Amino acid sequence: MQAMVQISRLNKSFGAHHVLQDINLDIEAEKVTCVIGPSGSGKSTMLRCINRLETPNSGTITVDGELIGYEREGANLRELSTRRIAQQRARMGMVFQRFNLFPHLTVLQNVIEAPIQVRKMAKAQAEADAMRLLGQVGLTQKASAYPSELSGGQMQRVAIARALAMKPQLILFDEPTSALDPELVGEVLEVMRELATTGITMVVVTHEISFARDIGDRLVFMADGQIVETGEPKEMLANPIQARTKEFLSRIK
Template sequence: MTEAAALTSPMIVAEDVRKRFGSNEVLKGVSLRMAKGEVIAVIGPSGSGKSTFLRCLNHLETIDSGRIDIEGDTLVANDAQGQARYVTDAEVRRICARMGMVFQHFNLFPHLTVLENILAAPLTVKGMKRNEILPKAEELLRKVGLLDKRDAYPSRLSGGQKQRVAIARALAMEPDIMLFDEPTSALDPELTGEVLRTIRQLADEHMTMLVVTHEMGFAREVATRVAFMDGGELIESRPAAAFFAQPEHPRTRAFLESML
């Protein structure tokens, strides 16, 4: 890929993505394109397929049909029979390494300190030396306001602190894209703000982010675009200001009236 093409090509292209769990079709032909530096908030009622779509993008779930390209490289596409065929396992790992993922429930290693949680993946997955990654890990802890907790264990942290450590851990792998799966849904309301401030800071630094969230204020203020999903379909995707001011689809309007 030429430098010019790299600057203009989308970071994520999903086309007609379909996914079933048994007889339940949870994604019914979802398509989305995402540009570099965009922050897309994916909203919608529970069970609409938001988290499943996110997990399909980085191969935590496999799709039945459709196409997913990450930074111009194809992760999966349909074969001649219309069935999804993935690239080799090595290529899947290489492509998915460009994405960092932050989950609802932190998934920190309880037996490791905060600092060791951040060091773990660069040491084991990237094979980096400890002295290479240590300054970066400390800087990430400073960024999320938790350098003073570097030697603490997760059990000694609040939920908001755990989630900020999880964000720092994902950033330690230097991803080009960050995926957030309802990062505040497991938090008490008073702890939500500190996590959203961290994500807002990443947005200010032009990190490309796809955020599944129920936080309408965050979606309105921070997202460049909002995508609304319902019943396994992507119903509407528009710039955030226009989305909230003049939603086009009746299902979108009904959802926003129930949430705002």
């Protein structure tokens, strides 16, 4: 199986706090990888290193074989220009915990913004694509609404459509349902469930264990900046091997 993302010896510190400690992880293409773990374990930071919203202190990340953020210069790595990094980011989608829709733009404008600006797509084409994607997340009716007129669940579905509009190779979800009222979680998970069937590579940092069990192809458990255990979700949730995993799962059940 080919790895879409390869993380190798990744380290990240915020001041004296060593958030990621020598992380090694391969993320398979066309699979759903779920990352769970207590808050502060480094899950989100690892995700944000993949599209370089965070700059690692050391280690390398490749996406589809391409080194992220650097180019080789002899034996060393030279950091890429912000323009080149932007081009690399355009190939990965990201969905944020707090949605981060553009509040001054309508739903449709949110979705077509990057295809037009970054991909230089014609407006008519971008709008046609956007309407199809809004149909996919069930929000065709809201195309001309502003984000402030939507519920949290609707905003997150727009954010997913916005990420998909760039036709990314993989899509990173950073706790997509953590900021939602409980009754709105289901509609977002449903959209993600359908997305998983399209064969796009998904990395999902989540607290939704049932989603990880039902939809995930692989489960990663992180604690204290390290990957403690990985495995097939159903098997790992039923019979965790590591004591740290057992303890975490027993607390959230």
